[in-house]
Amino acid sequence: xxxxxxxxxxxxxxxxxxxxxxxxxxxxxxxxxxxxxxxxxxxxxxxxxxxxxxxxxxxxxxxxxxxxxxxxxxxxxxxxxxxxxxxxxxxxxxxxxxxxxxxxxxxxxxxxxxxxxxxxxxxxxxxxxxxxxxxxxxxxxxxxxxxxxxxxxxxxxxxxxxxxxxxxxxxxxxxxxxxxxxxxxxxxxxxxxxxxxxxxxxxxxxxxxxxxxxxxxxxxxxxxxxxxxxxxxxxxxxxxxxxxxxxxxxxxxxxxxxxxxxxxxxxxxxxxxxxxxxxxxxxxxxxxxxxxxxxxxxxxxxxxx
Amino acid sequence: xxxxxxxxxxxxxxxxxxxxxxxxxxxxxxxxxxxxxxxxxxxxxxxxxxxxxxxxxxxxxxxxxxxxxxxxxxxxxxxxxxxxxxxxxxxxxxxxxxxxxxxxxxxxxxxxxxxxxxxxxxxxxxxxxxxxxxxxxxxxxxxxxxxxxxxxxxxxxxxxxxxxxxxxxxxxxxxxxxxxxxxxxxxxxxxxxxxxxxxxxxxxxxxxxxxxxxxxxxxxxxxxxxxxxxxxxxxxxxxxxxxxxxxxxxxxxxxxxxxxxxxxxxxxxxxxxxxxxxxxxxxxxxxxxxxxxxxxxxxxxxxxxxxxxxxxxxxxxxxxxxxxxxxxxxxxxxxxxxxxxxxxxxxxxxxxxxxxxxxxxxxxxxxxxxxxxxxxxxxx
Numbered sequence: 207x208x209x210x211x212x213x214x215x216x217x218x219x220x221x222x223x224x225x226x227x228x229x230x231x232x233x234x235x236x237x238x239x240x241x242x243x244x245x246x247x248x249x250x251x252x253x254x255x256x257x258x259x260x261x262x263x264x265x266x267x268x269x270x271x272x273x274x275x276x277x278x279x280x281x282x283x284x285x286x287x288x289x290x291x292x293x294x295x296x297x298x299x300x301x302x303x304x305x306x307x308x309x310x311x312x313x314x315x316x317x318x319x320x321x322x323x324x325x326x327x328x329x330x331x332x333x334x335x336x337x338x339x340x341x342x343x344x345x346x347x348x349x350x351x352x353x354x355x356x357x358x359x360x361x362x363x364x365x366x367x368x369x370x371x372x373x374x375x376x377x378x379x380x381x382x383x384x385x386x387x388x389x390x391x392x393x394x395x396x397x398x399x400x401x402x403x404x405x406x407x408x409x410x411x412x413x414x415x416x417x418x419x420x421x422x423x424x425x426x427x428x429x430x431x432x433x434x435x436x437x438x439x440x441x442x443x444x445x446x447x448x449x450x451x452x453x454x455x456x457x458x459x460x461x462x463x464x465x466x467x468x469x470x471x472x473x474x475x476x477x478x479x480x481x482x483x484x485x486x487x488x489x490x491x492x493x494x495x496x497x498x499x500x501x502x503x504x505x506x507x508x509x510x511x
Numbered sequence: 512x513x514x515x516x517x518x519x520x521x522x523x524x525x526x527x528x529x530x531x532x533x534x535x536x537x538x539x540x541x542x543x544x545x546x547x548x549x550x551x552x553x554x555x556x557x558x559x560x561x562x563x564x565x566x567x568x569x570x571x572x573x574x575x576x577x578x579x580x581x582x583x584x585x586x587x588x589x590x591x592x593x594x595x596x597x598x599x600x601x602x603x604x605x606x607x608x609x610x611x612x613x614x615x616x617x618x619x620x621x622x623x624x625x626x627x628x629x630x631x632x633x634x635x636x637x638x639x640x641x642x643x644x645x646x647x648x649x650x651x652x653x654x655x656x657x658x659x660x661x662x663x664x665x666x667x668x669x670x671x672x673x674x675x676x677x678x679x680x681x682x683x684x685x686x687x688x689x690x691x692x693x694x695x696x697x698x699x700x701x702x703x704x705x706x707x708x709x710x711x712x713x714x715x716x717x718x719x720x721x722x723x724x725x726x727x728x729x730x731x732x733x734x735x736x737x738x739x740x741x742x743x744x745x746x747x748x749x750x751x752x753x754x755x756x757x758x759x760x761x762x763x764x765x766x767x768x769x770x771x772x773x774x775x776x777x778x779x780x781x782x783x784x785x786x787x788x789x790x791x792x793x794x795x796x797x798x799x800x801x802x803x804x805x806x807x808x809x810x811x812x813x814x815x816x817x818x819x820x821x822x823x824x825x826x827x828x829x830x831x832x833x834x835x836x837x838x839x840x841x842x843x844x845x846x847x848x849x850x851x852x853x854x855x856x857x858x859x860x861x862x863x864x865x866x867x868x869x870x871x872x873x874x875x876x877x878x879x880x881x882x883x884x885x886x887x888x889x890x891x
Contacts, residue, residue, distance in 0.1 A: 217735065322776070
């Protein structure tokens with residue numbers, strides 16, 4: 207394999223893996239606190255449209271990213287209210303949130319389809335960006351790409367090295383016990399879902415501001431559900447999620463580059479590659495180490511009365 | 512996972528339908544208000560009015576397929592002040608399309624333009640139910656007594672764009688981002704490549720299929736993959752060219768658009784040309800013929816002489832001799848002195864497809880399931 211080809215596949219993997227990683231981290235911290243959120247797709251869409259519209263209106267990409275994150279977080283508060291305060295079923299509420307996000311983003315984005323933005327700028331790192339292989343494969347990206355690994359590490363640190371993370375994981379395993387130990391499950395879960403919304407919104411912003419440079423209806427095209435599968439792939443661990451997102455991003459990038467190379471395989475088969483990969487992974491891994499699943503995942507904490 | 516996704520999408524559509532229902536109700540109300548308020552003076556003047564309904568599969572601001580149709584009806588409205596337009600975007604193909612069309616007819620539409628290939632069957636059903644209403648459908652292959660069809664043969668235009676690209680490129684490599692490997696798209700890519708090869712024997716074209724008409728982030732990755740391979744011309748056959756054309760511009764490459772003239776604004780420097788549909792005059796003729804009762808069901812299949820198939824203005828990067836060559840070749844096509852698919856032609860697996868001295872007829876491109884020699888990609 208030539209060097210250029212390798213660089214191309216790597217950078218494609220990193221670019222398509224970036225929104226996946228933010229989305230996976232978003233889903234993961236929620237699930238660590240016992241909440242499955244199938245509305246991630248909707249959060250990403252709301253983030254993508256908020257980021258795009260803000261960037262069109264202000265011309266400021268940083269403001270666009272901030273708006274995307276906040277919009278995602280606020281939108282996720284609807285879900286939080288449903289599953290925490292109203293004790294609604296998580297799966298149904300999540301799907302409802304997704305449909306709501308699809309419709310809302312389409313409505314808000316419609317007047318802005320076809321608007322021009324510059325797109326998130328590439329940030330060059332002195333010395334590193336100029337090196338022959340490393341520079342071109344790893345150091346010619348936008349800010350959101352550079353922030354992926356630090357974000358994953360910070361999420362890991364919060365989950366496993368802080369008291370807050372410990373409480374959160376305790377709630378995910380057994381909210382009643384955590385409550386008895388003096389924690390407030392609902393307060394913590396609200397906090398977690400707010401942060402999850404921020405991350406989901408950023409994932410959407412990367413799609414519209416950095417990759418596509420445009421807004422299109424349902425532009426997430428299932429990436430939110432992919433992230434739900436990636437959480438299982440990563441066994442609920444933020445650092446493994448980096449590998450997972452890269453692998454799945456790599457599958458997308460590889461199949462496109464294989465087509466560009468004229469590899470004699472049908473494009474329909476190549477298009478299945480990431481999905482086949484997720485099936486294989488689930489088949490191999492789902493039997494082993496069940497303990498990775500948070501104990502109270504998907505259950506509604508009813509309080510203690 | 513995948514089946515769950517499909518299920519979710521279906522549910523999503525239902526949800527959207529409800530929103531659309533409300534919108535439609537609003538449209539009916541505004542329509543009624545319009546008739547009550549503004550309708551009377553027109554009747555008093557004794558002028559004939561015509562309501563035209565058009566439904567789109569996507570957004571009318573996509574700088575692509577839908578916007579071309581939408582601007583067509585806007586131009587028609589400008590030409591014919593007595594025409595009113597009812598326009599609905601994002602209508603799914605199937606039963607929804609039927610309902611929207613019937614709703615338009617109930618509002619008084621006498622000419623319906625179901626502007627997507629997949630609206631053919633719903634349109635045929637509604638046409639049968641309302642024989643007094645006329646339908647014109649783009650790119651279809653069926654006719655009914657009150658349903659006509661129209662489209663234009665595009666390979667000649669792609670050949671011309673290929674000439675411009677072949678003269679402009681510096682790396683002799685082009686990449687095409689294409690929705691699906693269907694015959695009409697394969698024919699367009701083949702024609703583009705043959706046009707480029709006719710002026711640049713070293714030219715090669717790489718094709719990447721998306722598997723969908725709209726996944727902008729994936730199109731961005733595909734464009735990046737092609738540009739990494741040294742391609743300096745990007746062409747695009749998906750609903751909206753915005754992402755691909757911008758990706759080319761950003762990396763200093765050239766681009767070739769499709770469907771809509773205005774796509775040039777996304778790549779002012781690298782724009783080579785584009786193959787565009789300008790439906791305004793044709794729609795005006797449709798509306799006029801419905802108004803004066805001369806409309807008849809027919810299959811229109813235009814070509815370079817038609818006023819609805821246009822080669823978009825050339826960008827600043829295209830050399831002057833290329834523009835002249837394009838115009839000369841266009842004349843040859845119009846005079847029927849030249850064929851796009853002139854044999855001998857081999858496909859990219861080495862199989863002979865068109866014998867020397869013969870030409871692949873443009874009427875048969877629906878059967879073209881191969882990519883011509885020099886195109887890198889899988890046609891199936």
